[in-house]
Amino acid sequence: MNDILPAADRLRFEEEARLYQEGARTEEEFRNARVPMGIYEQREHGVYMMRIRIPGGRMTAFQLMAVANAADLYGNGALHFTTRQDVQLHGLTVKSIVPALRALLKVGLHTRGGGGNTVRNITACTMCDLTGYAILNVYPFVRSLTQKLLLEPESYRLPRKLKIAFSACARDCPEGGFSDIGFMARWRDHRFGETLGFQVLVGGGLGARSAAAVELEPFVSPDEVYLVAAAIRSVYQQRGNSGDKNNSRLRFLVQSLGLDSFKRMYLAEKESLRDFLAWPIVPLEGRPQPVGDPSDIPAIRDPEMNTWASECVHEQTIAGFFAVTSPVSMGDITSASAGALAEWLWNSDLNEVRLTQQQNLLIPNVPGKRIPILYDFQKTAGIVRPAPPALSGMCVCAGAGTCQLGICRSKDVAAEIYKMKDNAYWRHPALRFLSIRFSGCMNQCARSTTAVLGFVGAARSLDGRSYPAYQVFWGGQSRGAHSSLAAPVGTVPARWITPLLDGFLDRLAAVLPRDADVARIIRTGRPILHACLAEFQQAPGYDTAPLFYRDWGADDQPFTTEDRGKGECSAGETSIAC
Missing domain, CATH: 3.30.413.10 (Sulfite Reductase Hemoprotein, domain 1)
Incomplete structure (x- = not known):
């Protein structure tokens, strides 16, 4: 896809970056140049995030390896997968932006249109051909x-x-x-x-x-x-x-x-x-035949592997091939793990990986006989982190840890919820359909109000002191023209999130039929959630519980919104050299 970034546009941006480093461009001028190229300043001044477009969430193993190398060489050594099938690199400096862009272009990837007033990454069903x-x-x-x-x-x-x-x-x-x-x-x-x-x-x-x-x-x-x-x-x-x-x-x-x-x-x-717009012929492609020999999955006797297979391995239409979900906690994976996975896929003739809307990876067209081998590799490489489906599918935005607009540290509260993964209620069969999403502010990068249970970061105060909180939403469903937004049901202090969720899920699992669908979950859960919220909506006073006035992951910092930066999402305009 190198043709999507004309050389004139690339060279123009490189020139703007050079002039900014030399002091010949102001902060605003450089912002207007970089944001339409998918490059945002993080909460720390002079530190940047780069958003890489992955149309439909599909990339080759070689491209994944290149992104991992770029994160290692030019960023903070981590990749973040978004709910819109992009990849973000964090921790770049102004000097590393251009080398990172050049490295990505060599494998057909780019960031153009990743921000600003542009057509953003086009998303698609991950399993549409499987x-x-x-x-x-x-x-x-x-x-x-x-x-x-x-x-x-x-x-x-x-x-x-x-x-x-x-x-x-x-x-x-x-x-x-x-x-x-x-x-x-x-x-x-x-x-x-x-x-x-x-x-x-x-x-x-x-x-x-x-x-x-x-x-x-x-x-x-x-x-x-x-x-x-x-x-x-x-x-x-x-x-x-x-x-x-x-x-x-x-x-x-x-x-x-x-x-x-x-x-x-x-x-x-x-x-x-x-009369004058020419649309290229798009063949109605069916389901392409995977490479390799189809085969059944060998008998699995390891209980842990069997649980993993039941939750992460999906039958494809073509017998003998399977799609395998690799859960990525909160969309974050280290460059070492991503690079190791890419190398294994390449060496196994599995040259494709897909990004899901749940911020996970999906490996398609795996022959059945390779399923145990893939599991052993991922476990050895530390990629397999078993978690119930509702947790492995939980979506989380970057939050106030890095995002300029973030109010609450959504990743940190999600990490606390992951610690609850061994609780029995997660294994209720119907709760695999419970979608949970955390956004650090009202911009909802984690798409919280489309989930059955959504949380959106907010600030509240008591006796003149601010504390982190979350607006709670219930009942969202995406069903095309029949989609419905989750409704606001209350607000909870951030430090009450874990006991609220623990009590709610315990009560819900006790009464929910094992074969309940999403609609039944929404009907059954609404009064239970209201009852639980009544117990946890009020923050204690500062003298009683000072920790409530500090966010998760920031125990030594009083909560404030004064360090929020200016939103960059609508900055700039890209000129096109066609």
């Missing part, structure tokens, strides 16, 4: 749309960021129902039979005034995908509120105009673009 419940293999559309949009100047001059997702079935794993643009694969019946295509959703998004997406078109043919995206982008660019970033997201435009008015503008724009 399982029978997927209607369509959507990845070719992700790849082609990425290659088209990222070479167009219009994709970098938007009122705000634009997020696109492709869902292969009604499960809506990439959460098209909460995206700016959601393409939902579907069949359409007509007198000549059934036709594959997409339902188009528009106007979803999270953060301040979150909203679920609404239907824009019930069905479009596959060859209209680019036309649809370009027409929506064009209406957004022309009519979006670029002067007020708090009201500039696409969902606010849809709401202010009304869906009917927005749709009329969109359809008119779509027709005006139809």
Whole structure:
């Protein structure tokens, strides 16, 4: 994908970085140059995060190895996987940014459009070509749309960021129902039979005034995908509120105009673009035959391996091949572990790895006979960290530990919850469907209000002293056009999170049927959560419990929001040399 970063743009950014180091560019000028390139300053001045686009979450083992090497050479030696299938490197200095970018470009990876008012990474179902419940293999559309949009100047001059997702079935794993643009694969019946295509959703998004997406078109043919995206982008660019970033997201435009008015503008724009927008042919790919010989999984007698296999190994449609989830705690993995995994995959002729929306890794097309070998390798390398599904799927943003906008240290409270992994209630069969997400602030990078149980960082005060807290949300579900946001149910001091969760899950598991689905979990859990919150909503006084006025992971620092930085997400504009 090197063609997505033209040489002129790369050289221009390298020049801006050089001038900034020489003192010829101000902080603001450099920020405007680096943010559209996916480079953000962390909470510590002069320390940067680099966000690498991974369209559809798919990368080769060789690319994973290159990212691990870049993290080791230029960052803090760790990779962070996001809920939108990006990879972030942290701890870079201004001197290491350009060498890191060059190293990534050598293996076809880049960061362009990873921040700012741009079309962001396009996400997709991780298993869309592996399982029978997927209607369509959507990845070719992700790849082609990425290659088209990222070479167009219009994709970098938007009122705000634009997020696109492709869902292969009604499960809506990439959460098209909460995206700016959601393409939902579907069949359409007509007198000549059934036709594959997409339902188009528009106007979803999270953060301040979150909203679920609404239907824009019930069905479009596959060859209209680019036309649809370009027409929506064009209406957004022309009519979006670029002067007020708090009201500039696409969902606010849809709401202010009304869906009917927005749709009329969109359809008119779509027709005006139809005659001169050329969309590359995207074949309706099926499920490609994996490389290697299919085989059954050998009998497993090790109880620990058997538990791992039941939770992490998934049958594929093609018999004898399996997809294996490698849980990554809070999306963080060391460069050494990532590099070791990449090398093992490469040597085993398994040259692909996928990033999931739960911040984990998925290894597809593993022959059954290699499953025990893969487990032994990961255990030896320290990659396997057995955890119940609700924990291994728990999503966590970077939080106040590194993010300028973070209010609470979400990673630190999540680490405390991981310590509870041996509690019996996690093994309740139905609780594998309980999604839990922690965000350090209202921007919700962990997508908290789409989860069944979501937490969003906040600040509260008692007797003039501030303490870290979390707004609690319950009942979110992503189901395409039928998605529903979690509702706020209360606020809890950060130090009460662990006893709240422990008591709630213990009571829920005691009454929940073993075969309960998500809807049953939501109905059953709501009154229990309300009752538990009543016990833990009030913080004790400072004299009684001073630790409540310090966040998790910062026992020696009084809690404050005064060290929050300025949000950089909407900074800058990228010029395109096409």
